Amino acid sequence: MEMIQIDKVQEALDHLANKDVYVHLETTNGAYASHFNSNAYNVGAFIRNAKVRYKHAKIVGHETFRIGLKMDHGWVYAEGLTQWEVDDKGRLLMAGHDAEGRLMVALEISETPFEN
Amino acid sequence: MDQHQHVAIILPHPDDEAFGCSGTILQFREKDIPVTYLCGTLGEMGRNMGNPTFANRETLSEFRKKELQDACEALDIDLQMLGYRDKTLEFEDQDEVASHLKGILDDLQPSLVITFYPGHAVHPDHNAMGAAAIEAVRRFDEEKRPEVWAKAISHNRREVLGEPDIVKDVADYFNAKMKAIEAHRSQAEGMMSQFRKSPELQELNSEGQKLLRYEEFYKWDFTK
Numbered sequence: 001m002e003m004i005q006i007d008k009v010q011e012a013l014d015h016l017a018n019k020d021v022y023v024h025l026e027t028t029n030g031a032y033a034s035h036f037n038s039n040a041y042n043v044g045a046f047i048r049n050a051k052v053r054y055k056h057a058k059i060v061g062h063e064t065f066r067i068g069l070k071m072d073h074g075w076v077y078a079e080g081l082t083q084w085e086v087d088d089k090g091r092l093l094m095a096g097h098d099a100e101g102r103l104m105v106a107l108e109i110s111e112t113p114f115e116n
Numbered sequence: 117m118d119q120h121q122h123v124a125i126i127l128p129h130p131d132d133e134a135f136g137c138s139g140t141i142l143q144f145r146e147k148d149i150p151v152t153y154l155c156g157t158l159g160e161m162g163r164n165m166g167n168p169t170f171a172n173r174e175t176l177s178e179f180r181k182k183e184l185q186d187a188c189e190a191l192d193i194d195l196q197m198l199g200y201r202d203k204t205l206e207f208e209d210q211d212e213v214a215s216h217l218k219g220i221l222d223d224l225q226p227s228l229v230i231t232f233y234p235g236h237a238v239h240p241d242h243n244a245m246g247a248a249a250i251e252a253v254r255r256f257d258e259e260k261r262p263e264v265w266a267k268a269i270s271h272n273r274r275e276v277l278g279e280p281d282i283v284k285d286v287a288d289y290f291n292a293k294m295k296a297i298e299a300h301r302s303q304a305e306g307m308m309s310q311f312r313k314s315p316e317l318q319e320l321n322s323e324g325q326k327l328l329r330y331e332e333f334y335k336w337d338f339t340k
């Protein structure tokens with residue numbers, strides 16, 4: 001993945017608008033957060049292969065980015081994205097990591113379902 | 117341990133075997149005792165993407181599959197991948213998972229099963245895999261039932277469970293154990309580079325390496 005270039009990501013988001021797309025959305029602080037720090041507790045959520053159709057999308061931010069996908073009914077939202085790529089299957093993959101390279105947030109959009 | 121004919125390791129993630137029991141595995145292999153690793157998932161939802169990152173959420177499972185195969189080759193053990201998805205094991209029907217495992221164990225006929233201690237294994241996948249594995253072994257007729265060594269990693273394990281029944285000092289296998297850990301590049305790189313950099317951790321008896329040097333297990337009591 002590469003550092004997000006806002007214009008290129010906006011272009012990729014526009015390309016996927018008004019189509020049936022599959023979304024992987026995830027955030028996590030890890031399964032060991034409370035094990036290593038008794039003041040922390042584990043937080044995480046993911047949805048894989050949610051089928052949505054958005055009317056428009058916007059990426060906003062500086063160094064770390066937020067993305068909102070506006071649907072007929074409701075929104076898809078992610079914060080803390082820093083890296084992106086369009087992979088060899090044409091899927092738009094975006095993520096944010098901590099200083100040790102551990103994933104904290106991911107938003108991925110594809111015209112075909114993600115594997116299982 | 118010399119009497120064991122075949123050992124089955126049942127853990128959910130690629131790298132659980134390397135961190136948790138690779139020294140013990142190496143001891144068994146040195147005595148030519150066959151070991152089969154039944155690995156529950158491919159760690160698809162792992163947070164570590166390498167450091168610096170080289171994987172992403174969609175490529176991670178391919179990397180980890182290869183890493184798992186490399187680690188098993190380094191440990192000279194057989195591998196069966198069970199095909200569950202990381203983070204979801206606790207939501208599977210435990211009865212179905214146990215039946216799945218029982219079918220495999222019927223083929224392997226192990227004399228020993230090593231798995232996680234349910235309720236004392238910190239990660240939900242660890243607890244669920246351990247519970248299903250123990251249920252699978254419970255279904256054996258008593259006279260054919262393999263022994264179970266359960267690995268507890270909770271902070272309060274000694275208070276609640278007492279002293280472990282088996283403590284293996286794997287110092288003699290330490291370099292080979294490190295090779296197995298390092299095979300899991302995407303996961304181990306960050307942690308192990310810190311190990312390599314830290315002079316006091318070169319000492320085997322320093323606090324940080326005790327966990328890696330002594331592999332502890334509780335023998336499961338099926339009469340309870």
Ligand SMILES: [Zn+2]
Nearest residue numbers: 129132239242
């Ligand atoms: Zn694990």
